[in-house]
Amino acid sequence: MIYYGCPRCQAPMASPDGMAGQSDTCPNCGNVALVPEPASINPPVQAELSSRTAIEVSGQSASSQPPARILWEGVPSWKGSISLYILCGLLLFIGLIMCFVLPDIGSGMFVMAASSLGILLSEIGRRCTRYRVTDQMIQKKTGIFSRHLTEIPVAHLREVRMQQDIMGRLLDVGGLGFSTSASSNMEIVWRSIEHPQALQKMIWKLIRN
Numbered sequence: 001m002i003y004y005g006c007p008r009c010q011a012p013m014a015s016p017d018g019m020a021g022q023s024d025t026c027p028n029c030g031n032v033a034l035v036p037e038p039a040s041i042n043p044p045v046q047a048e049l050s051s052r053t054a055i056e057v058s059g060q061s062a063s064s065q066p067p068a069r070i071l072w073e074g075v076p077s078w079k080g081s082i083s084l085y086i087l088c089g090l091l092l093f094i095g096l097i098m099c100f101v102l103p104d105i106g107s108g109m110f111v112m113a114a115s116s117l118g119i120l121l122s123e124i125g126r127r128c129t130r131y132r133v134t135d136q137m138i139q140k141k142t143g144i145f146s147r148h149l150t151e152i153p154v155a156h157l158r159e160v161r162m163q164q165d166i167m168g169r170l171l172d173v174g175g176l177g178f179s180t181s182a183s184s185n186m187e188i189v190w191r192s193i194e195h196p197q198a199l200q201k202m203i204w205k206l207i208r209n
């Protein structure tokens with residue numbers, strides 16, 4: 001299986017090895033993309049991270065196991081916090097009005113500081129979360145000072161479930177849940193992923209491969 005991204009919409013794609021050099025249709029936007037040769041897929045981010053991942057993933061036996069190959073990596077999309085951004089933007093605007101129209105500079109500054117803090121905290125939370133698919137593991141990393149890693153071996157995956165509301169469908173964002181059994185409780189939950197449907201398809205192909 002060859003893993004790559006759609007040149008038009010960046011949705012994750014997976015095509016059988018035999019299709020290298022031929023074209024395949026993006027499950028997300030319908031764009032017909034050229035399937036790259038396996039050797040030519042070497043995006044800079046992958047090259048930069050692969051050596052580090054090899055140590056993290058294989059743990060104590062770093063030398064005996066082949067290094068994990070990163071097939072997809074992402075952070076929660078800002079689109080998942082769009083209602084918070086709209087609310088904070090509105091508060092910022094109200095703060096400006098309080099400062100210059102009323103004028104009540106003290107209260108206006110307070111409202112603006114509170115809304116800025118809301119955006120800042122949301123951004124920090126977003127950037128401190130990282131999701132990754134390697135050829136061996138499904139991973140979720142969280143934390144600012146101490147990184148917390150949760151992972152499920154791809155070979156043990158039994159369920160990949162997508163959660164998407166109406167807003168998510170409009171913005172093409174949604175959550176993915178991963179489980180090692182067919183039960184309803186998900187062991188790893190990814191929130192606000194862009195192109196969740198394409199990614200879910202890619203992961204199913206990885207499992208069945």
Ligand SMILES: [Zn+2]
Binds near residue numbers: 029
């Ligand atoms: Zn596409």
